[in-house]
Amino acid sequence: MTTSFPRVALDEDHHVHSTFSDDAVSTVADNLRAARDRGLRVICLADHVRQGSPWVPDFVAAVRELRPAPDIEVLAGVEAKILNGEGELDLPPSLRGVDQVLIADHQYPGDHGPVPPQDMRDALERRECSAADVIDGLIGATLGALEQAATPQLAHLFSLLPKMGLDEADVPGPALDHLAQGCYRAGARVEVNEKWACPSPRTIRALAAAGVPLVASTDSHDCATVGRYTRVREILAAVPAAPVP
Ligand SMILES: [Zn+2]
Ligand SMILES: [Zn+2]
Incomplete structure (x- = not known):
């Protein structure tokens, strides 16, 4: 269950919320049960x-209690x-066991x-800032964030752009390559995220070309959706074989 190019395993789910998040309904045990029922090989709670x-x-203790799972x-x-x-990053001081x-x-x-x-959308409409500067700022902050974590994973890269009225197509090719190289250097994983249907095929092409590991994620808030991919499959099927400028 791994796609050929880019290589992404679809029998894994690298972003699953449990009741430790206010907005999720399933326990860590519910999520693991659903993942095993669906034959997943990896789950990141x-x-x-x-x-x-x-x-x-x-939370770490609750996850530990589930291990080892067959x-x-x-x-x-x-x-x-x-x-x-x-x-x-909005992180607590100790991440022991994470x-x-x-x-x-x-x-x-x-x-x-x-x-x-x-507020950013309004500021862009009032021309108080430019799309180029906003995108530049987001990529710079993302590159900075990669240095703040020992084991970074970009959760839903560029999901913010449409919320600000921008599009991933507005990200210049060199900026995309720069980000991809930063991800590679930091040893970061990047999700192809079902909930937000991002990043775009073009971005995934740039990341894959730089050797960045890509992982499938549902960003599930209910165990019913763990490991179920529709939009991720469509995005991956649309990844171009050659770079897009
Ligand atoms: Zn999120
Ligand atoms: Zn999430």
């Missing part, structure tokens, strides 16, 4: 953290948003902290 989240040790690797992840242009840090573009990482995407 991952929940939303902030700097002050006190429950990370409890025929499936069980990873513990935390998902944190990029806070600012430096790429600082396997993957999922880096998320939930808000625009502005110079003075996170900015809601609607």
Whole structure:
């Protein structure tokens, strides 16, 4: 169950939320059961953290209790948003026992902290900033964030762009290559994300060409959707064999 180019295993799910996240309904055990029922070989259980989240040790312990599970690797992840242009992450001080840090573009990482995407959209419409500068800032912050985590994983790369009224096609080719090289150097994984249907085939082409490991994820908030891919398959089928400028 691995696609040929780019190589992405579809019998894995690298981003699954449990009840440690406020907005998810299934327990870590429910999610693992669903993953095993569907024959998955890897699951990364991952929940939303902030700097002050006190429950990370409890989450790590809950994941640890599920191991070893027959025929499936069980990873513990935390998902944190990029806070600012430096790429600082909204992470608690101790990440003991956490396997993957999922880096998320939930808000625009502005110079003075996170900015809601609607505010960025308004600012772009009022021409207070340019699309090129906004994209440049997002890529710079993402590159910075890669340095903040020992085991980084880009959660839903560029999901923020449409929320700000922008498009991945607006990202210049050299900027995409620069980001892909940064991901490779940092040893980062990049998700092809079912919930947000991103990144685009063109971005995936650039990442794959740079040797960046790509992983499938549902960003599931309910065990019913663990390991189920429709949009990811469509995106991967559309990845061009040659680079797109
Ligand atoms: Zn997210
Ligand atoms: Zn998520």
